[in-house]
Amino acid sequence: MTGAPAMLDNKLVKWVDQRLPIFTMMQHSAIDYPTPKNLSYWWNFGSLAGFMLVVMIVSGVFLAMHYTPHVDYAFASVERIMRDVNYGWLIRYIHMNGASMFFIAVYIHLFRGMYYGSYKAPRELLWWLGIVILLLMMATAFMGYVLPWGQMSFWGATVITNLFSAIPFVGNWIVTLLWGGFSVDNPTLNRFYSLHYLLPFVIVGVVGAHIWALHTTKSNNPLGIDIKGPQDTIPFHPYYTAKDMFGVGVFMVVYALFVFFAPNLLGDPANYIPANPLQTPAHIVPEWYFLPYYAILRATPDNFIGSWMGFTLVPAKLAGVILMFGSILLLFVLPWLDTSRVRSARFRPIYKWVFWLFVICCAALTWAGSQPPEGPALWVARLGTFYYFFHLIVLMPLIGWFERPLALPKSIAEPVLSGGKA
């Protein structure tokens, strides 16, 4: 699009670039990259998630220098980091709250994609890679939470690894493999530590592919229409670099408020009790970002799928596990469940509202997941679970089919011209 990058004026840069064109590549994908000029602040959360990934890896590497992955020392080593390592408390609170901030960024990023139809053709693979990142993040955060070896670390690990035993035939084998023995114990802690160090780098790789796909299909935008020509775009730098930097600034203010003034607000106090395999805590609750799935897991009634005449087709536990994993896996087929040809909810008078019902549904599931599965909370979990799947499987295809979308603007550059009439 543009000529030779200006930085190639430098002899050394040019020498390198002729042998390995990394400067040309940078110029191409971080500077010239043509970006729709109308992106809103909702588009900041992608770069914020990337920022958090870097923060997690850097803080994690420093934690790893002082952490001891052994059931007898893990808890004490984390306390030692908090008390005796210079600024250890800072590093740990950055990492601990960083996981929450990472999920906040990614969840907003994901809902943004759902509102503006960013998963639809031609961005299906981009969307898939995003879900793969989410799954990897969940695995990473789950295993990271086990490392401090508090009560919730231990019992969370016990409950979640046990879910795999519901899988027919191979279930018990998988569980033994995860444990490295016959219960959550030292081998479990060791393998989780190893994987907790590994997976973030796998995420980096998938993020690379995610961005590669993005730069191939180009960014979606609030209007959800294609880029028609150069008049619709601006170069990524300096426009979006400046905007993303501002986003990072504001995001860091919120992050810092947690780290410095409420570092344990999002955590469970019980994780400051050393793990005790002989004492089950009253409530076993995962971190907040897992609560919706936890609610879905525990929502299935005992007689969910056919328990006639003493014959159980799918046991409640297995049904819960299927629904829980299904709630995420279903997102893979969202591009085909959504039958609307229009991407942006801005031009979809019905979906626009139904989308917010879905957000409320996820919030309700989050709440229900934090409560013991009884009374009203159980019913919220059941209704929420039902609506979650109803939304994706029934409403998405149906609404796309009968909804009459508003007229789309002709192009990003002249939205008002055609948006008004028609």
Place this chain on the structure above:
Amino acid sequence: MRAPVRTMASVALAAAFLLAPVLPARAIEDVVPPHRHWSFQGFFGTFDRAAAQRGFQVYKEVCAACHQLRFIYYRDLGALGFNDDEVKALAAGYEVTAGPNDQGEMFKRPGQPSDRFVTPFPNDQAARAANNGALPVDLSVVVKAREHGPDYVYALLTGYGDVPKDAPKDFKLQPGMNYNAFFPGHQIAMPPPLSDGQVAYADGTKADVPQMARDVVTFLSWAAEPEMEARKEMGVKVVLFLIVLSGLLYAVKRKVWRDVH
């Protein structure tokens, strides 16, 4: 050979999984401890040094008979306002087991500031044996490890009494247990640790139970988060810096975007 072990383990864990959500239904509902004002709360809160020093005295003379504080070193007391000589003298007042020496024997020597707080019992089993089978928990992080932190510990220490008349019929105090209005389940193995005038405060503060409870909770809150003051102090600077930075970045963004429309 191993199959039965595996089966038993799976059954036990499956039971734990299935029962976990059922168990919390207790005989008596947990009580939310009343909220109190603490000097160390809020954006600029700091530990009341005098209270923390008195609290240390309560810990030392009362709680230390049963509870350890294994993450704290004598040197850490400097942060509460004790000077170096006082810390040295305090540490020297304890006997620590060190070694082995050249002969391969453990020996006793006076404590040093670099030693951890000595523990009342050699191991958990001994601690249980001396306490009716119950384990006096390590108090280093207990304030962080309980819902409602300082409010809860205060309520616990001041919440002893007789079983109330309106307690459910099936509530029976087990032998060796004590009624406590705030402990989950309302039976606690810890006997009421505080009684009026139990310690003699050097600064003349009247040592009644609420006062001692307040002081020891302040001390334990410090023990749980010794970094708190440094953290908040740094936090104020970092947050102000980030707000200014964000303002500048916004100005830059505006300037860059001026010509786009």
